[in-house]
Amino acid sequence: MSNNITMKDIANRLGVSSVTVSKALGDKEGVSDELKQKIKELAQEMGYRYNTLAKAMKDGVSYNIGVIIAERFTGMAQSFYLQFYQHVAKSLEEYQYSGILHILHEKDEAQQVLPRIYYEKKVDGFIVLGQLDKHYIEALQNSGLPLVLLDFYTDKSDVDYIITDNFYCMYELTNYLISNGHRHIAFVGSLYSTSSIQDRFLGYYKSMLEHRLTIGNGYVIEDRDEKGRYIDFVLPENLPTAFVCNCDMVAFNLINDLKKRGIKVPEECSVVGFDNDIYSTITEPPLTTVEVNMQEMAQTAVKKVIKKVNNKTTNAGRVLIKGKIVYRDSVQNIN
Amino acid sequence: MSNNITMKDIANRLGVSSVTVSKALGDKEGVSDELKQKIKELAQEMGYRYNTLAKAMKDGVSYNIGVIIAERFTGMAQSFYLQFYQHVAKSLEEYQYSGILHILHEKDEAQQVLPRIYYEKKVDGFIVLGQLDKHYIEALQNSGLPLVLLDFYTDKSDVDYIITDNFYCMYELTNYLISNGHRHIAFVGSLYSTSSIQDRFLGYYKSMLEHRLTIGNGYVIEDRDEKGRYIDFVLPENLPTAFVCNCDMVAFNLINDLKKRGIKVPEECSVVGFDNDIYSTITEPPLTTVEVNMQEMAQTAVKKVIKKVNNKTTNAGRVLIKGKIVYRDSVQNIN
DNA sequence: CTGAAAGCGCTTACAG
């Protein structure tokens, strides 16, 4: 078991008090530079390690933030949020905070069982990564701890959300298709399944409206049922020249589907996705898509929880973070 | 800012001492059942939350374990270790511990800079997830904190390793190919790049030896250079009837390569992988591969660090965890 | 510039 040097030990060796050692190591006023220097050197030499726990207890905070991810988001194909968590953990480091990951089981979510780290005061606040049951969010709010929701939002207006600007990104992406000569453009995604899909659809729709283009018959194509299970696509009789997919995985599936029907991508039909995840590069051809700015989203979320922990009241609201279009080979210029 | 009820508050309300409250809530001896009951109820009613920090400080432990993953393992295609982390975090929960993820930057790894959570006594031990620089491991050992290495091993014998039984799994998988009539079997993977690849190769080799089969000319195929970058395959002139790939991603690439040459999988050529990750199901046909038992590996690692934290001296050594073969459609029976 | 005292919230002997 490692060493266990305390400030008192250093103080004793130097014949000073532990108060002085505390001031010196904390670079506080009221210790001569000379003594400070000496103390720091000895601390180094003795292999002193600061005990955060003691400070934490004094301050009444833990210097930890809990990050909650629903178990269903952590499956194999869905590493997206674990990826995201990494950025959150990194951002927390910058504030001398640590992240504690809590994988939320379905049952606990349904019964509003808060994480153990809450009941043990191990965290000063929560970041929720990915959509959760509304009642669970309410339970978290009632806990009184600072709360920031990352990568989704609901109709509750008294909460902080940090989200990708789905609407605007998809608007831009559709504009891009149109500038490439496309007029018959379909959308792939079930509009009632998540708010992200809805907003992406609306961005697509705005672009269409702005360009006075109409959405053809059967041009809004379902990709999953009410339980979120993926279903087979029902393609319209008159094929569009381009498909806007709500995510890369669906674009991947669609392209395979089109290929099976003997339709060449992008020569006969263009396809774009969203997320810039693994599916965008696996696809043949690689996908033109939108890359989410995880890093900035994570940083923003972290900044916000920590501000709230420090009692700086902030206005609740949605913060939209812009993504960027990644141009690859799945769009044909048909001008 | 949430409530801040302490044991003293409960004690005051009931006209007892905080010692009694502590005993009651901890279900210790020496409090009448009646009083215990009353205290518990009041605690519940007042929304009391236990302060782990206080206990932690008293005990001189943090009830946290640091989990270190090199940044290079956390890229998009490589979510494997983040996935793994999740299981570790879950296992830690069972011991009332929390995991703190530390993403190790390349520079810190090279200069043996230990994580902040070490210098701040925020963790009682470390689990390292995935191969790290040898000198860094040494630095961790010298820190004196309990240490367990997960999913890799080195030539240092005084450390604890928890690894997949790569050797045996690949041995079984190759046996399976042979039982399906294959005699000309090649291995794909650069033998000098990681210990996993080496061991998988040796398992393949043992199976070949046991069945008195020889490894054909050019039948050990490089898949990456010394820096770990993937390279184009150089296939042997006389194609084998089956390829044993060191991982699913390489199998995925190989199959695409074969397809481009007009070779049908599995009709003309069988391919197996390892890991059962996303590539195994994306491939057409889906891959027969080996699934690593992350959960058991995580549990074993967690059990071991915590035992060490509690000073139960354990013998250092390698623990091998068996994976299981997942049968899909990439192997042809040619008997 | 330096340090004695008190306190953060709990638990562990020990005494009654």
Add this chain to the structure above:
DNA sequence: CTGAAAGCGCTTACAG
């Protein structure tokens, strides 16, 4: 069965 005292390692007034 119940509780006063001391201590975990630090920091924050406050006094000298």
